[in-house]
Amino acid sequence: MRITLIGSGNVATHLGAALKNAGHQVVQVYSRNADHAVLLAYHIKAEAICNLAEINLDTDLFIISVKDDVIEELASALSVHQKPIVHTSGATPLATLQTYTNKAGVLYPLQTFSKTKEVNFKAVPMCIEAADQGLDETLKQLASSISNSVYAVNSEQRKILHLAAVFACNFPNYLYHASQQILAQHQLDFNLLRPLISETADKVQEHLPSAVQTGPAIRDDKKTMAAHLTLLNGNDELTTIYNLLSQAIIKMGKA
Amino acid sequence: MRITLIGSGNVATHLGAALKNAGHQVVQVYSRNADHAVLLAYHIKAEAICNLAEINLDTDLFIISVKDDVIEELASALSVHQKPIVHTSGATPLATLQTYTNKAGVLYPLQTFSKTKEVNFKAVPMCIEAADQGLDETLKQLASSISNSVYAVNSEQRKILHLAAVFACNFPNYLYHASQQILAQHQLDFNLLRPLISETADKVQEHLPSAVQTGPAIRDDKKTMAAHLTLLNGNDELTTIYNLLSQAIIKMGKA
Numbered sequence: 001m002r003i004t005l006i007g008s009g010n011v012a013t014h015l016g017a018a019l020k021n022a023g024h025q026v027v028q029v030y031s032r033n034a035d036h037a038v039l040l041a042y043h044i045k046a047e048a049i050c051n052l053a054e055i056n057l058d059t060d061l062f063i064i065s066v067k068d069d070v071i072e073e074l075a076s077a078l079s080v081h082q083k084p085i086v087h088t089s090g091a092t093p094l095a096t097l098q099t100y101t102n103k104a105g106v107l108y109p110l111q112t113f114s115k116t117k118e119v120n121f122k123a124v125p126m127c128i129e130a131a132d133q134g135l136d137e138t139l140k141q142l143a144s145s146i147s148n149s150v151y152a153v154n155s156e157q158r159k160i161l162h163l164a165a166v167f168a169c170n171f172p173n174y175l176y177h178a179s180q181q182i183l184a185q186h187q188l189d190f191n192l193l194r195p196l197i198s199e200t201a202d203k204v205q206e207h208l209p210s211a212v213q214t215g216p217a218i219r220d221d222k223k224t225m226a227a228h229l230t231l232l233n234g235n236d237e238l239t240t241i242y243n244l245l246s247q248a249i250i251k252m253g254k255a
Numbered sequence: 256m257r258i259t260l261i262g263s264g265n266v267a268t269h270l271g272a273a274l275k276n277a278g279h280q281v282v283q284v285y286s287r288n289a290d291h292a293v294l295l296a297y298h299i300k301a302e303a304i305c306n307l308a309e310i311n312l313d314t315d316l317f318i319i320s321v322k323d324d325v326i327e328e329l330a331s332a333l334s335v336h337q338k339p340i341v342h343t344s345g346a347t348p349l350a351t352l353q354t355y356t357n358k359a360g361v362l363y364p365l366q367t368f369s370k371t372k373e374v375n376f377k378a379v380p381m382c383i384e385a386a387d388q389g390l391d392e393t394l395k396q397l398a399s400s401i402s403n404s405v406y407a408v409n410s411e412q413r414k415i416l417h418l419a420a421v422f423a424c425n426f427p428n429y430l431y432h433a434s435q436q437i438l439a440q441h442q443l444d445f446n447l448l449r450p451l452i453s454e455t456a457d458k459v460q461e462h463l464p465s466a467v468q469t470g471p472a473i474r475d476d477k478k479t480m481a482a483h484l485t486l487l488n489g490n491d492e493l494t495t496i497y498n499l500l501s502q503a504i505i506k507m508g509k510a
Binding site: 010068069091110111112113114116117119123124125127149151157159160161162163164165166167168169170171172173174175176177178179180182183186188189190191192193194195196197198199200201202203204205206207208209210211212213214215216217218221223224227228231232237238240241242244245248249251252 | 365372420421422425427433438445458471478500
């Protein structure tokens with residue numbers, strides 16, 4: 001397919017590379033920031049533009065991959081070209097695009113992307129949605145060309161997924177940070193914990209998390225929890241987090 | 256080495272297998288529960304006993320791998336044999352054993368173990384401690400025979416590691432559970448989130464967690480956070496956790 005990428009952030013960067021690797025032609029990369037547009041366009045052999053007036057109309061699809069709060073204004077501006085428009089946002093309903101076009105869709109990659117790290121896109125769940133049947137079929141094919149996991153997910157379900165992803169990704173990463181800070185305060189190497197973090201994530205690839213919960217809270221081991229709280233003495237934030245999550249785990253163990 | 260394993264839980268099971276695989280002879284496995292002793296002993300070609308009177312004295316080392324609150328009574332009972340005694344606990348100081356023997360040590364594998372899942376022991380950080388220099392050398396060699404990561408860690412540091420491990424492992428696993436429950440309530444497949452969980456853990460293998468934090472809180476995206484709280488409406492526990500961790504991430508972003 002001939003695709004125009006609107007945006008140059010983390011998702012646009014990884015998606016653009018995956019599209020190119022799958023043999024699609026990214027015609028243009030648009031970004032308000034010319035440097036960002038050039039950088040991504042260079043890597044995926046596209047043309048960089050930073051003005052919507054320069055849009056090349058020889059394209060099959062606009063993919064809007066920008067911050068949630070500017071999706072709508074871009075969709076509005078692009079709708080004059082009468083091409084299908086999709087966004088890549090977990091939190092934005094399809095309806096936001098449908099105001100501007102009948103050929104509206106969503107292509108939501110359920111993954112965390114950082115510019116510094118390669119991602120195996122074949123393993124990234126692609127959640128697609130389109131009201132138009134032709135576009136739905138097109139998105140299924142497009143998603144299948146870059147990933148082995150393609151799911152039909154409606155806007156309500158996508159909101160739930162986006163929320164659940166915060167619990168599965170953003171919050172655990174913060175807790176990794178907390179553990180790293182605890183070690184750093186005592187001149188201990190974060191490498192000591194890295195294998196544990198890997199194994200914890202590996203375990204739930206085949207098991208349900210509730211089946212592999214370990215630690216003092218699930219054993220309701222009050223002595224160890226009290227000792228941990230003593231060590232946290234003076235750190236109110238981590239003390240509150242420790243208590244709250246331990247209570248939740250104790251409750252889960254009794255459920 | 257000729258080793259006697261006191262205990263048959265998750266740690267004893269994985270450690271016993273790693274010792275056998277490295278060419279050591281596990282002489283006996285002791286457990287109060289005869290079935291547990293037999294099961295582990297069978298797998299690592301040891302003798303199973305459930306009575307301390309049957310201890311074979313032709314051994315070089317007792318490894319006590321049991322619940323923290325029974326370590327001391329076992330150390331007391333075993334001390335009559337005048338053999339080196341080590342435990343595998345993160346939360347128990349060396350001094351607990353030193354009351355009973357001059358040849359006391361610790362061999363703490365910093366990993367989460369479940370009986371249902373194999374672990375690559377070569378990657379497990381082994382934290383060792385001994386006051387006796389000869390035993391310290393022995394433990395270094397023993398740990399190096401089963402793992403590529405051996406660290407000298409004293410009792411104070413080990414307490415800190417054990418606390419940090421709760422933040423790096425037990426709490427993230429609970430949050431995986433929370434995300435799985437959110438999906439289940441909406442008939443969504445947990446497989447949708449599994450690649451995200453893997454990638455989140457993978458990212459911090461090379462980066463610091465603070466450098467790869469993503470999600471609405473680190474962007475201070477109030478609109479998305481408000482939408483998530485609306486979706487959590489009625490679930491007080493997850494609402495409290497969402498607010499607390501989001502505030503901590505916002506604070507981290509401003510630090």
